Amino acid sequence: MPHDDSQTPTVAQILAAALARHGIDTVFGQSLPSALLLATPAHGIRQVEYRTENAGGAMADGYARATRRIGVVCAQNGPAATLLVPPLAEASRVSVPVLALVQDVPIANRGRNAFQEFDHFALFSSCTKAVLRVDEPERAEELLDLALTTALTGRPGPVVLLLPVDVLNLAGRRSGRSASHGRFPLDPVRPAADRVHAAAALLAGAQRPLILAGGGVHLSGATAALARLQEEAGLPVGTTNMGKGAVDEGHELSIGMVGNYMGERGVAQHLRSMVADADVLLLVGTRTNENGTDSWKVVGPDTQVIHLDADGIEVGRNYEALRLVGDARLGLEDLAEELVGADLAVRRAARAGVAAAIAEARAAHVEQARDVTESDGRPLRPERIMVELDRVLTEDTIVVGDASYATIWIGNYLRARRAGQRFLTPRGLAGLGWGLPLALGAKAASPSSPVVCVAGDGGFGHVWAELETAVRENLPLTIIILNNKVLAFQKHAEIFKYRAHTTAVNFAPVDHAAIARACGADGVRVETAEELAAALAGTATRTTVTLIDVVSDGDAYPPITAWDGAAIVPELAVW
Numbered sequence: 001m002p003h004d005d006s007q008t009p010t011v012a013q014i015l016a017a018a019l020a021r022h023g024i025d026t027v028f029g030q031s032l033p034s035a036l037l038l039a040t041p042a043h044g045i046r047q048v049e050y051r052t053e054n055a056g057g058a059m060a061d062g063y064a065r066a067t068r069r070i071g072v073v074c075a076q077n078g079p080a081a082t083l084l085v086p087p088l089a090e091a092s093r094v095s096v097p098v099l100a101l102v103q104d105v106p107i108a109n110r111g112r113n114a115f116q117e118f119d120h121f122a123l124f125s126s127c128t129k130a131v132l133r134v135d136e137p138e139r140a141e142e143l144l145d146l147a148l149t150t151a152l153t154g155r156p157g158p159v160v161l162l163l164p165v166d167v168l169n170l171a172g173r174r175s176g177r178s179a180s181h182g183r184f185p186l187d188p189v190r191p192a193a194d195r196v197h198a199a200a201a202l203l204a205g206a207q208r209p210l211i212l213a214g215g216g217v218h219l220s221g222a223t224a225a226l227a228r229l230q231e232e233a234g235l236p237v238g239t240t241n242m243g244k245g246a247v248d249e250g251h252e253l254s255i256g257m258v259g260n261y262m263g264e265r266g267v268a269q270h271l272r273s274m275v276a277d278a279d280v281l282l283l284v285g286t287r288t289n290e291n292g293t294d295s296w297k298v299v300g301p302d303t304q305v306i307h308l309d310a311d312g313i314e315v316g317r318n319y320e321a322l323r324l325v326g327d328a329r330l331g332l333e334d335l336a337e338e339l340v341g342a343d344l345a346v347r348r349a350a351r352a353g354v355a356a357a358i359a360e361a362r363a364a365h366v367e368q369a370r371d372v373t374e375s376d377g378r379p380l381r382p383e384r385i386m387v388e389l390d391r392v393l394t395e396d397t398i399v400v401g402d403a404s405y406a407t408i409w410i411g412n413y414l415r416a417r418r419a420g421q422r423f424l425t426p427r428g429l430a431g432l433g434w435g436l437p438l439a440l441g442a443k444a445a446s447p448s449s450p451v452v453c454v455a456g457d458g459g460f461g462h463v464w465a466e467l468e469t470a471v472r473e474n475l476p477l478t479i480i481i482l483n484n485k486v487l488a489f490q491k492h493a494e495i496f497k498y499r500a501h502t503t504a505v506n507f508a509p510v511d512h513a514a515i516a517r518a519c520g521a522d523g524v525r526v527e528t529a530e531e532l533a534a535a536l537a538g539t540a541t542r543t544t545v546t547l548i549d550v551v552s553d554g555d556a557y558p559p560i561t562a563w564d565g566a567a568i569v570p571e572l573a574v575w
Contacts, residue, residue, distance in 0.1 A: 203233065213285065
């Protein structure tokens, strides 16, 4: 029988009340830890029930990215806990705070080979900021608060709180705590004022300055500050994959996505020299990883780098820089204030020329890609699919991409309509199958926003079961499957590297629309651009889970710079 909360509360009831105190109203779980999840409804906390723990962890990640509130996922000990490692590893790499509440074996059975007993400290040590365990009932609330503050301070990330099943049912003690720590960043810190002054002077006097915005701009809520700096100081801005949407991509000083997707037909292909020739480059909220810097080649050797990031370890990791360690929003606001009183004559004089160069490059991209963006060929080119999708997007649409090619098509052919529009992609570890659960988490977080997920058939095959979750939990979103019957990125990479590909890249035909209908969702299969346009109509106001299975061209490959000039020919020997 459930514990009577009018009596001495149990640890589970105390934890449920504490979660609500921190503003947590949604958890992703599958019944366990049962005592806790039985206690949460009394505090207005909704349980979104996933089908698999790895998807549940990604849902919590998507929820956090869409709201800047910590995502919470619950799981059983042992095999269920092991499935949380991939999504927690992704969250760790991209600085997204997730709290994993994991049931543990009873204290009395610990170390005796209890059912599904496992060393969770060792399991999670590589993919979290901390692993804590509630062994003493009177410390339950204290340890939950510690878990949250650990996840949310400094560089955000995932934390695991282990909950022994017997402790949850013991009488606890309310601590009297009243603080609410559900949002991030919890403790934003300003960069040193003297360094901000030095950085502003560099930007004001630069002949060819540029800002490169990463995912940290979104995580710190810095998009408005970045837009102000872009406009008032006349600074061109590019973004990484994770930073897409940090600026309005229709702004005359926005250059699009920078990195290893600036090859032939890439949206920023014709602006590569603007990046390489920059005399001053301001990096904001980016860990300067391999893809975001085109294998660390996109920045010129003579560029003076300024790096603003909450994590001092990332600042200067790959490029020696003027160090601005602190919150991205506060740092950008301080830079803008410094530049208000600065002499911006150089920037004002250069603005028209920079804007003209960007406009010319955009036009060149449109013309160069016209053969694929306007193609009526069958199977459909992914670029044409993205163009049709872009027509129905609004500034409030949240776009989610799975890993692999889906992310690249989105980055190059969908346009951010305002600063702060969200494009969620799993670029920390780039694991396949995380697109749909990220989208479900985003929809649970922002039910009034249209959510569109783009996934390849390879990635979607990992998470078919979560279609049932979307229908059952009433999370209406649009899912576009690029159905080309192949792991295209894997195939093309093998051909590029080895001049042959393995047999493991090919799939048997699958009717994903039929799978959707079997789960109670709307499912439609399309083969032409006209059919696709009709299927996409009403995306912004859709009230049902809808899957659009698009028969697409498996031989199409995106603008990966390393492949420029290479012949990615499909008719090669197969191992």
